[in-house]
Amino acid sequence: MKEEKRPTPPKFNIYWIYGAVIFVLLGLSLFGGNDWQTMQKTNISNFENYLNAGDVSQVVVIRNKSSVHVTLTPEALNKSEHQSIKSKNILGQENSKGPHYQFEVGSLELFEEKLEKARNKGIAFRLEFITIENRWLDTLIGFLPIIIIIGVWIFLMRRMSGGGAGGPGGQIFNIGKSKAKLFDKNTDVKTTFKDVAGLEGAKEEIQEIVDFLKNPQKYTVLGGKIPKGALLVGSPGTGKTLLAKAVAGEAKVPFFSLSGSDFVEMFVGVGASRVRDLFKQAKDKSPSIIFIDEIDAIGRARGKSNMTGSNDERENTLNQLLTEMDGFGTNTNVIVIAATNRADVLDKALMRAGRFDRQIYVDLPDLNERKEIFKVHLKPLKTIKTLDVDFLAKQTPGFSGADIANVCNESALIAARKNKKSVGKQDFLDAVDRIVGGLEKKNKIITPEEKETIAYHEAGHAVVSWLLEHAAPLVKVTIVPRGQSLGAAWYLPEERQIVRTEQMLDEMCAALGGRAAEKIIFNKISTGALSDLEKVTRQAKAIVSIYGLNETLGNITYYDSSGQSDYNFSKPYSEHTAQVIDKEISIIIEKQYERAIDLLKNSKEKLKQLADRLLEKEVIFKDDLENILGKRPYKTNNEKIEEAKALKQKK
Numbered sequence: 001m002k003e004e005k006r007p008t009p010p011k012f013n014i015y016w017i018y019g020a021v022i023f024v025l026l027g028l029s030l031f032g033g034n035d036w037q038t039m040q041k042t043n044i045s046n047f048e049n050y051l052n053a054g055d056v057s058q059v060v061v062i063r064n065k066s067s068v069h070v071t072l073t074p075e076a077l078n079k080s081e082h083q084s085i086k087s088k089n090i091l092g093q094e095n096s097k098g099p100h101y102q103f104e105v106g107s108l109e110l111f112e113e114k115l116e117k118a119r120n121k122g123i124a125f126r127l128e129f130i131t132i133e134n135r136w137l138d139t140l141i142g143f144l145p146i147i148i149i150i151g152v153w154i155f156l157m158r159r160m161s162g163g164g165a166g167g168p169g170g171q172i173f174n175i176g177k178s179k180a181k182l183f184d185k186n187t188d189v190k191t192t193f194k195d196v197a198g199l200e201g202a203k204e205e206i207q208e209i210v211d212f213l214k215n216p217q218k219y220t221v222l223g224g225k226i227p228k229g230a231l232l233v234g235s236p237g238t239g240k241t242l243l244a245k246a247v248a249g250e251a252k253v254p255f256f257s258l259s260g261s262d263f264v265e266m267f268v269g270v271g272a273s274r275v276r277d278l279f280k281q282a283k284d285k286s287p288s289i290i291f292i293d294e295i296d297a298i299g300r301a302r303g304k305s306n307m308t309g310s311n312d313e314r315e316n317t318l319n320q321l322l323t324e325m326d327g328f329g330t331n332t333n334v335i336v337i338a339a340t341n342r343a344d345v346l347d348k349a350l351m352r353a354g355r356f357d358r359q360i361y362v363d364l365p366d367l368n369e370r371k372e373i374f375k376v377h378l379k380p381l382k383t384i385k386t387l388d389v390d391f392l393a394k395q396t397p398g399f400s401g402a403d404i405a406n407v408c409n410e411s412a413l414i415a416a417r418k419n420k421k422s423v424g425k426q427d428f429l430d431a432v433d434r435i436v437g438g439l440e441k442k443n444k445i446i447t448p449e450e451k452e453t454i455a456y457h458e459a460g461h462a463v464v465s466w467l468l469e470h471a472a473p474l475v476k477v478t479i480v481p482r483g484q485s486l487g488a489a490w491y492l493p494e495e496r497q498i499v500r501t502e503q504m505l506d507e508m509c510a511a512l513g514g515r516a517a518e519k520i521i522f523n524k525i526s527t528g529a530l531s532d533l534e535k536v537t538r539q540a541k542a543i544v545s546i547y548g549l550n551e552t553l554g555n556i557t558y559y560d561s562s563g564q565s566d567y568n569f570s571k572p573y574s575e576h577t578a579q580v581i582d583k584e585i586s587i588i589i590e591k592q593y594e595r596a597i598d599l600l601k602n603s604k605e606k607l608k609q610l611a612d613r614l615l616e617k618e619v620i621f622k623d624d625l626e627n628i629l630g631k632r633p634y635k636t637n638n639e640k641i642e643e644a645k646a647l648k649q650k651k
Helices: 014-031 044-052 080-086 108-120 135-160 200-214 240-250 270-284 313-325 367-378 389-394 401-417 425-437 448-467 501-511 513-522 527-545 575-602 604-617 622-629 637-650
Strands: 056-062 067-072 101-104 126-130 181-183 229-234 255-259 288-293 334-340 358-362 474-478 488-491 619-621
Touching (some): 044 108, 200 358, 229 240, 270 313, 270 334, 448 488, 448 575, 513 527, 513 604, 619 622
Antiparallel strands (some): 056 067, 181 255, 474 488
């Protein structure tokens, strides 16, 4: 038998009392000064007729309202013309005593003169002058400023407390309560580990924590203890928060979710109070999981950013978090999962074993993982049946999971813009170009001279990268303005785990090919190579001062992976070493620039043919380069891998 649901009584609301008080005050103001009787309206002409006929017994003049109330004689009430005033009033009583009529006068002085003339004629009536006051309304107006001040104060207090009446933090005294959202068996969380494509290593470690909460005896029988905390570290968009959502969907235990900034408030001590309240709620519902997103908002290293020496509210919050995670009386059935993009700035005490026992690095997806991510995001799209997912994965090296989701969404928008019934291969390629390079600006005004310069600049990139062994293979070249660039050359970089010196030098040489082409053809250079110079300078600086690939400086690096050098005002090397670094960077860049010039001088005719093709078509692809420059003399690692697979299949 199903239990009948009882109707829930309406919740009490203090605004009902406010409404009742206002209703009573309005009623008193409307009816407080009246005798609860009805009077018929008339005009001064009718009044003069009644007065001359001797029907009027009393005239009451209300000075502050310029109104007149008229009472008739008992004999006049029996006349046929006054029968209508005998009708019952709102209390169900006959209006026999009066007043019976009322009307308004424009000038009281002229009206008084008319009454004096009537008296002089011998007409008898009583005349009275009064002023009507509404004491309730006057009292209300007197208290109105105080009421407004109290109302504004209540409104501000409710806004500062962070919510309406009845909810957590709804009152000023509950401001120290935790703002964490609770997900439990009564909450419908649909995200599971099946929805998380790729990230196999991270999922394995996270699944182990969930499995421990479901089957603790499997581990405790061998003497193992559950990890107290797991820290998800990785670049933006790699799926850290998505993993946490999957944990909330998979774990059959209470899951508290909040952001690091939720602990920050304008009041002193609120952050620490919210940490205490959060862990109190988690312990009451243990076993449970706490997820803190962007923990670097409160977990930064102490003493680094406090320049004034004053009490730092953020440090107090961090101290309380450290105590709750591994202090006296800590309940081991509460697991803390946190996510951040900046693990290098976190406090060392927060990172030690016993608090965050595991640091799970969520890296950018590789080729196979990108393929799995594409399959997840392609499910809701209407794509063509012949769509090659492997091709899409190869066209998006370095893309995060969020970038791939954006590519799929953008491709659907592009297909809809073209009135297509399904999303095709070209739509995905256009989406990649849109995300990487920006929106096409075909209407941008460019002079023929500028267009020719851009064509030779992009052709220079294409020719040099085609002739170098370790440069990224070219996909297409365009001189259509896109985003902030006037032209672009699209490459398909190889996925390398380590990079050698010659590979970095070839990439630098290809980046300088645009400026080298301008120098050879026009004997002039322009500002169009700014982004190329920025990239080259960054790579040369990394060769010299980070990776230790420079012979002059030797095997030494000035890179600090802990991030502590960010707070130092001095460089980790002397002034003499700084001069050596600057000199070596300049030598490397100029050497590659001269190398690019030599390559283009030997292929000057092909450079002109490619530039002319660009001016004609505006966009050229790999096939056009092969027709002009011939087949590329070097094979990429991907091509070598494909050949090796083909040989194995033949054997």
